[in-house]
Amino acid sequence: MQRKQRLREMVAAIVERGGLDVEALADLFSVSPATVRRDLELLEKQRLVSRTRGGATTHASFNDLPLSYKTEQDTGEKRRIARQALRFLEGARVIGTTGGTTVSEFARLLMDRDGLTIVTNALNVATYLVANPRLRVFSAGGEVRSSSQEAVGPSAERFMADYNIDVAFIGVDGVDAAAGCTNYDPVGCRVNAVLREQARVSVVLADATKIGRVALAQVCKMSDVDVLVTDDRASGSALDAILAQGCQVLTV
Numbered sequence: 693m694q695r696k697q698r699l700r701e702m703v704a705a706i707v708e709r710g711g712l713d714v715e716a717l718a719d720l721f722s723v724s725p726a727t728v729r730r731d732l733e734l735l736e737k738q739r740l741v742s743r744t745r746g747g748a749t750t751h752a753s754f755n756d757l758p759l760s761y762k763t764e765q766d767t768g769e770k771r772r773i774a775r776q777a778l779r780f781l782e783g784a785r786v787i788g789t790t791g792g793t794t795v796s797e798f799a800r801l802l803m804d805r806d807g808l809t810i811v812t813n814a815l816n817v818a819t820y821l822v823a824n825p826r827l828r829v830f831s832a833g834g835e836v837r838s839s840s841q842e843a844v845g846p847s848a849e850r851f852m853a854d855y856n857i858d859v860a861f862i863g864v865d866g867v868d869a870a871a872g873c874t875n876y877d878p879v880g881c882r883v884n885a886v887l888r889e890q891a892r893v894s895v896v897l898a899d900a901t902k903i904g905r906v907a908l909a910q911v912c913k914m915s916d917v918d919v920l921v922t923d924d925r926a927s928g929s930a931l932d933a934i935l936a937q938g939c940q941v942l943t944v
Contacts, residue, residue, distance in 0.1 A: 693721065695731070702731055703740050706748055707876075713747035767797075769899045769923040772944040774798035776921050777861060780895050784858035785809060788887045789817055791842040792863025794897040796820075802827065811855045813848050813883050816841040830855070837880055844880040852886040860891035866905035867898045867922075869914055869933035878909035885911050893918050900925035903934075914939045 693701075698721050705720060706712050712720075717728045732748045735741040741748040774797035781787070785807070789795050791814030799817045802808065806826030812818050818831035834848035842848075862884055866874040873896055875881040888894045888911065896917050903926040914920075914937035922931070924943045931941050 698723070699731055699735060702728075703735060706741055707750050711744065711747060711749035715746075717747070769925070769944075770794040770797045773897050773899060773921050773923060774801055776942055776944045777895060777897055780859050780861075780893065780919065781805075781808070786811065786856065786858050788812065788852070788855065788857040788860040788891055790814060790861070790863050790884050790887060791817060791840040792897075794899060795861055795863040798861055798897060811852070811857060811887075813843045813852065813887075814841055815843065832883070834883075835879075837877060839877070840880065842880055842883070844877070844883050848883045849886045852883060852890060855890055857887065857891040859893045859895060860887050862888060862894060862896050862911070864896060864898055864911055865902065865907040867896065867902050867914075867920060867934070868904055868906050869930065869937055871906040871910065872913040873911040873917060874905075874907035875909055875911055876907045881909040881911050888912055888916065895919045895921060897921050899923050900927075903927060904930045913937070 702717060702721065714725050714728045718725045732741060732743050736743050739751050742751045770793055773794055777798050778801055786809045788811045789799060796817060799821060802810070802821060803824050809828040809830070810821055811830045813832035815831065815836060818829050821827050822829045832843045832848040832851040834843040834845040836843050864873040865876050875884065894917050898920065900923045903922060914934050917939045919940045919942060920934060921942045926943065935941050
């Protein structure tokens with residue numbers, strides 16, 4: 693396993709379990725304790741973990757993994773999800789998007805479109821799509837989260853509330869039948885919630901690693917989501933429970 697991948701998975705493991713000691717991490721990734729300590733030192737500099745006596749916990753300022761950490765994860769599945777999501781553009785004139793790697797893959801597929809208006813709080817999505825003069829792009833302002841390149845906060849929420857959206861394409865950190873759609877960042881979570889409320893149809897794009905995961909703050913209940921698009925690695929029982937909440941599920 694390359695170091696870049698190990699670092700991503702190490703942060704994910706520490707976040708999921710609330711903290712791990714050096715020996716446990718060494719066993720988990722089949723590396724020496726000295727290698728783990730060097731990795732933790734780098735992750736602490738990046739403000740992703742806080743080192744403790746003998747291990748590490750999630751850093752107090754942690755909101756989410758940086759976009760650079762997530763971009764290369766499950767790329768094939770995310771691209772298949774993005775292509776499947778194109779079917780919901782039919783008849784839509786105004787769409788809204790959040791940020792996130794799967795939604796960003798979807799946004800790349802819009803470059804050959806025309807006559808479409810995109811409302812987003814994701815700076816990377818807006819910057820990419822504005823290169824197509826046949827698209828109208830409206831971007832929210834506010835504090836920009838380095839982890840997701842999304843504008844968040846009251847100004848971004850007010851911005852989203854001003855638009856009537858045909859279809860919203862939403863990226864989240866967790867999808868669970870009971871907990872609903874959740875994100876690590878409670879401030880960014882509220883922007884996503886406003887976008888969903890402004891949309892006639894809400895489509896959540898989430899790869900299978902998000903299914904069954906519960907993050908810090910709720911975006912919405914599963915019954916508030918019209919469609920979940922995920923990949924075929926997701927647990928059948930977890931998807932059945934989501935279907936029971938009245939949410940359509942598409943797997944690719």
